[in-house]
Amino acid sequence: MQFCDDCGSMMKSRDGEMVCTSCGASVERDEDRAAQFVSTEAQSEDDVIETEEGANFEGKPTADDVHCDECGHTKAWYTIKQTGSADEPPTRFFKCQECGNRWRDYN
Structure with missing residues (x-):
């Protein structure tokens, strides 16, 4: 992985040069250094977990070991986000399947 000297964003290989995905800066691709890089497949939409406040939780994994403080229901959808170091x-961010109440759990 190579990072842009101008802004620090990740660069991608394009037509024999490395191009910044953020600011568009480019540098000639160093073939000796490029041999050290490993290419991976693109991430699919199925791998993405939405964790923002307005995220649609429906269809996400279900937790059966929780308790909603609003209605007492014991099933909720959840997402996971690394919020600390x-x-x-x-x-874990939860949304009650019964009343829609949202809460978080710090393991």
């Missing part, structure tokens, strides 16, 4: 557990 990497050595801390992720935060």
